[in-house]
Amino acid sequence: MNLSKKSLMHMYETMIRIRLFELKLQEFFAAGEIPGFVHLYLGEEAVATGACTALTDSDKITSTHRGHGHLLAKGGDLKLMMAEIFGRQTGYCKGKGGSMHIADMDLGILGANGIVGGGGPLSVGAALAAKYQKTDDVAMCFFGDGASNQGTTQEALNMASAWKLPLVFVNENNGYGISCPQCKSMAVVDIADRAAAYDMPGVVVDGNDVLAVHEAVVEAVKRARKGEGPSLIECKTYRWRGHFEGDACTYRCVEELEEWKGKDPIPRFEAKLIESNTLTKAEAEETWKRIEKDVDEAVEFAKSSPMPSTSALMDDVYA
Amino acid sequence: MSEKTYLQALNEALRQEMESDEKVFILGEDVGQFGGCFGVTQGLFAEFGEERVMDTPITESTIVGAAAGAAACGLRPVAELMFVDFIGVAFDQLFNQAAKMRFMFGGKATVPMTLRMPQGAGIGAAAQHSQSLESWFMNIPGLKVVIPSTPHDAKGLLISAIRDDNPVVFLEHKLLYGATGEVPDESYSIELGKADVKREGSDVTIVAYSQMLYSALEAAEQLKADGINAEVVDPRCLLPLDKDTIIDSVKKTHKLVVAHEAVTFAGAGAEIAAIIADEAIEYIDAPIKRVGAPFCPVPFSPPLEQFYIPGAGQIIEAVKSIC
Ligand SMILES: Cc1ncc(C[n+]2csc(CCOP(=O)(O)OP(=O)(O)O)c2C)c(N)n1
Numbered sequence: 001m002n003l004s005k006k007s008l009m010h011m012y013e014t015m016i017r018i019r020l021f022e023l024k025l026q027e028f029f030a031a032g033e034i035p036g037f038v039h040l041y042l043g044e045e046a047v048a049t050g051a052c053t054a055l056t057d058s059d060k061i062t063s064t065h066r067g068h069g070h071l072l073a074k075g076g077d078l079k080l081m082m083a084e085i086f087g088r089q090t091g092y093c094k095g096k097g098g099s100m101h102i103a104d105m106d107l108g109i110l111g112a113n114g115i116v117g118g119g120g121p122l123s124v125g126a127a128l129a130a131k132y133q134k135t136d137d138v139a140m141c142f143f144g145d146g147a148s149n150q151g152t153t154q155e156a157l158n159m160a161s162a163w164k165l166p167l168v169f170v171n172e173n174n175g176y177g178i179s180c181p182q183c184k185s186m187a188v189v190d191i192a193d194r195a196a197a198y199d200m201p202g203v204v205v206d207g208n209d210v211l212a213v214h215e216a217v218v219e220a221v222k223r224a225r226k227g228e229g230p231s232l233i234e235c236k237t238y239r240w241r242g243h244f245e246g247d248a249c250t251y252r253c254v255e256e257l258e259e260w261k262g263k264d265p266i267p268r269f270e271a272k273l274i275e276s277n278t279l280t281k282a283e284a285e286e287t288w289k290r291i292e293k294d295v296d297e298a299v300e301f302a303k304s305s306p307m308p309s310t311s312a313l314m315d316d317v318y319a
Numbered sequence: 320m321s322e323k324t325y326l327q328a329l330n331e332a333l334r335q336e337m338e339s340d341e342k343v344f345i346l347g348e349d350v351g352q353f354g355g356c357f358g359v360t361q362g363l364f365a366e367f368g369e370e371r372v373m374d375t376p377i378t379e380s381t382i383v384g385a386a387a388g389a390a391a392c393g394l395r396p397v398a399e400l401m402f403v404d405f406i407g408v409a410f411d412q413l414f415n416q417a418a419k420m421r422f423m424f425g426g427k428a429t430v431p432m433t434l435r436m437p438q439g440a441g442i443g444a445a446a447q448h449s450q451s452l453e454s455w456f457m458n459i460p461g462l463k464v465v466i467p468s469t470p471h472d473a474k475g476l477l478i479s480a481i482r483d484d485n486p487v488v489f490l491e492h493k494l495l496y497g498a499t500g501e502v503p504d505e506s507y508s509i510e511l512g513k514a515d516v517k518r519e520g521s522d523v524t525i526v527a528y529s530q531m532l533y534s535a536l537e538a539a540e541q542l543k544a545d546g547i548n549a550e551v552v553d554p555r556c557l558l559p560l561d562k563d564t565i566i567d568s569v570k571k572t573h574k575l576v577v578a579h580e581a582v583t584f585a586g587a588g589a590e591i592a593a594i595i596a597d598e599a600i601e602y603i604d605a606p607i608k609r610v611g612a613p614f615c616p617v618p619f620s621p622p623l624e625q626f627y628i629p630g631a632g633q634i635i636e637a638v639k640s641i642c
Binding site for chain 2: 035036037087088089093095096097098100101113114115116117146147149150151152177178179180184185186250251307308310312313314317
């Protein structure tokens with residue numbers, strides 16, 4: 001695939017942005033400064049990045065409980081996201097949603113989701129709207145290996161296919177639904193095999209290789225835009241942290257984690273960029289530092305923002 | 320008898336029922352080695368093995384449906400949903416299948432299943448993980464709805480729920496898992512549909528359950544300073560509802576406040592108030608007051624969430640407005 005330096009650098013920066021954002025959250029959650037649940041995307045950055053960089057701003061995505069990566073990759077604002085996760089009035093949802101409910105309709109982000117399998121039917125609706133209104137937009141549904149078993153997900157695959165909707169299903173197979181390994185929740189090894197049941201292409205890619213993800217998704221997006229219907233891309237990856245921050249993670253072994261950490265998508269891509277003279281070591285260092293500063297500023301913004309006022313509680317219940 | 324947490328009491332009830340009846344088994348997400356989302360099934364996997372403590376895929380509809388099907392075929396499943404909020408995914412299996420099978424089949428099916436679900440706000444879990452949905456289930460003939468507030472009640476009621484021959488929805492408040500109290504070590508049951516007077520009083524009846532019971536008791540203590548002696552009735556079970564105990568209390572106090580964490584509008588409090596209006600209005604000498612959450616989804620940010628959850632303050636206010 002021939003990608004411009006600009007696109008490659010955008011992917012590189014996006015992955016770093018997600019990485020540093022999540023590491024910050026990890027730190028502040030441990031310090032007790034973030035309420036509620038936080039599910040980190042560490043280790044899976046290549047999936048959201050490779051997939052969302054195949055989309056335009058007006059394309060739509062549905063996300064999951066592990067959504068920070070998707071939202072950032074789709075262009076989500078660091079400050080507004082951070083403030084929301086800290087429960088501040090200046091956040092994306094004015095502090096009413098938190099980590100699992102961040103949305104930005106202007107960027108085509110139909111929300112993270114606290115319900116496993118909640119996004120599938122919504123993405124069908126988004127794709128349907130695009131087809132109905134004859135826009136050029138496509139929708140993309142992110143969902144986990146666990147979510148792939150939900151009836152809602154299977155129903156969405158079926159309807160999208162029956163109606164030839166412009167929809168790309170991006171399965172993030174990180175091997176576990178909380179403590180349940182994939183082998184205990186389904187008999188198939190490749191979730192992409194399920195695509196056959198709905199007569200759509202099913203592709204397995206290395207989810208820790210941002211270019212592999214991107215390439216497969218670009219194909220699927222093309223197909224969707226041409227009106228040829230949905231595709232299912234399965235990205236094999238791994239989450240580095242427990243299911244949520246605070247999970248002791250006793251159900252998987254350290255060796256497995258170490259093995260996957262060896263496949264860290266960011267240094268892999270960085271090495272490729274340096275090798276191909278797209279990036280110098282000095283530029284790489286500068287990039288990490290610059291983004292670290294952006295993330296710090298986002299934290300600063302969040303922490304200096306006010307908590308929501310109780311007088312706002314009843315706002316936005318009805319239009 | 321010893322001091323136990325609500326969580327330990329539930330765990331003990333499950334263990335004892337599994338020991339005494341081979342037909343009892345557990346199914347749900349991460350209930351096995353992981354011990355359940357909040358730890359209620361801890362240790363049971365090690366003790367009873369994966370044949371009786373089954374980790375399911377993330378498929379609530381099939382968890383509830385499989386429990387109903389297995390129950391109809393002679394077993395006594397105890398299914399767990401991680402949060403009551405996920406019942407939406409599984410609702411058909413509960414209200415059209417499990418709850419109606421017996422009636423639709425002319426009494427030929429028996430569905431002795433228990434569906435345990437944590438509910439309630441207070442941990443910053445936001446709108447899709449914090450709701451109190453008991454009134455949804457109260458409107459479904461065929462179900463029983465149990466909602467214990469103390470460790471003692473939790474154990475005895477869970478044992479009764481498992482032994483009951485009907486589908487029982489068993490609602491646990493997630494903030495109560497750490498609540499402690501005296502719990503007998505041996506197995507015991509508490510009849511479903513029997514309220515418990517948690518505090519005797521003469522001036523006003525406060526009906527409250529689950530986490531709100533504690534706010535009601537706190538309110539009652541504080542009201543003493545104003546010379547108001549409140550009686551606190553914990554229905555423990557909302558379907559069937561022990562009308563008699565509530566009516567008897569109202570006959571004595573002539574005033575009623577109903578308090579719950581669910582939104583006030585169309586909540587359980589509305590039904591309780593209506594029952595008193597229907598059947599005991601002549602004993603009431605002040606408006607019936609309801610305390611509940613405002614009519615909006617549960618907000619995330621801590622100051623909003625704390626403001627949202629009703630507490631002793633609102634109960635006191637309600638009582639004072641009629642006493
Ligand atoms: C309907 C529903 N059931 C269960 C849950 C609890 N839960 C949250 S995330 C999760 C695991 C999801 O696994 P997967 O889809 O593989 O995504 P991952 O966490 O691995 O990214 C579960 C069971 C939920 N939020 N919604």
